[in-house]
Amino acid sequence: MEFSLLPHPATPPIAVTAVVCDVRRQGADIALHYRILVDPAALVLPAPAAPERTDGLWRTTCLELFVAGEASDYREFNFAPSGPWAAYAFTGRRAGMAPLVVDETPKIGLAAQEDALVVAVHLCDVGTGALRLGITAVMEERDGTKSYWALRHGGDAPDFHDPDCFVAQLPPAD
Numbered sequence: 001m002e003f004s005l006l007p008h009p010a011t012p013p014i015a016v017t018a019v020v021c022d023v024r025r026q027g028a029d030i031a032l033h034y035r036i037l038v039d040p041a042a043l044v045l046p047a048p049a050a051p052e053r054t055d056g057l058w059r060t061t062c063l064e065l066f067v068a069g070e071a072s073d074y075r076e077f078n079f080a081p082s083g084p085w086a087a088y089a090f091t092g093r094r095a096g097m098a099p100l101v102v103d104e105t106p107k108i109g110l111a112a113q114e115d116a117l118v119v120a121v122h123l124c125d126v127g128t129g130a131l132r133l134g135i136t137a138v139m140e141e142r143d144g145t146k147s148y149w150a151l152r153h154g155g156d157a158p159d160f161h162d163p164d165c166f167v168a169q170l171p172p173a174d
Contacts, residue, residue, distance in 0.1 A: 003135050003168055005149035008158040013139060013147035015042035021063075021135045027173050028128050032121040034063045034137065040112045044140040046082040051105050054084035058138050063119055066134030067126060068166050075100055075126075076161075081110045081119045094161045133168035136160045 005019040018037040023030060036043070044060050057078040058064070068074035072093070077100075078086040085108060087100035104124040111118045137149040148158035151167045159165070 001168070001170075003151055005135060005137060005151060006153065007147045007149050008153045010157060011147045013141065014143065014145045015039060015141050016139045016147060016149075019137050019139070019149045023133065023135070023168065023170065025170060025173055028125045030065075030123045030126045030170075032063075032065065032119075032123070032135075034119040034121070036117045036119070036137070036139065037115060038117065038139075039115065040117050042141055043117065044142055045117075046080045046084070048082045049080070049084050051083040051085065051108060053086055053099070054080070055086055057084060057086055060138070060140045062138045063121070064134075064136040064138070064160060065121075065123070066136065066160065066166055068132045068134075068163070069127070069129060072163070074163075074166070077106065077123065079106065079108050079119065079121050081108070081117065083108055090161070093163060128173040130172050131170040132166040133170055134160060134166040135168055136165070 002022045016038045020035045022033040057080045063079045065077045076088045085106045089100040107122040109120040139147045154164050
């Protein structure tokens with residue numbers, strides 16, 4: 001399933017013209033392909049680093065996935081195009097935040113094209129039941145512009161934790 005993200009109206013991009021994410025479920029795993037339409041030289045990209053858990057990735061160019069079931073608890077995953085990642089569990093909207101235990105490090109790959117960046121992510125053991133997803137991105141451009149992208153925005157400021165933004169429906173695994 002392919003989803004187009006929208007920039008928050010309060011933080012319009014200059015160089016980034018689109019962010020699209022293709023989501024595929026493979027049993028309990030999820031594969032994501034984020035395609036960022038931009039001259040790659042226009043984006044601030046974190047320096048290549050080991051694929052380690054790292055906090056604060058959202059402060060610069062970062063791709064994110066929020067995963068919720070039927071209840072109010074949810075999980076947040078952050079992916080730097082350069083390899084670091086983060087995962088958190090929440091008991092409610094911005095409540096009860098704790099590091100999420102993952103059995104396998106997310107696999108993150110980056111490919112630069114003439115007019116786009118493609119970031120591929122493979123997450124293991126996300127679950128097999130029906131899921132609601134919030135697919136989001138922070139884009140930092142070299143001129144200092146930051147834009148916040150999501151499937152839906154509510155409110156005057158970007159808030160990726162808003163449950164109303166978890167609008168992508170992923171059916172149960174086969």
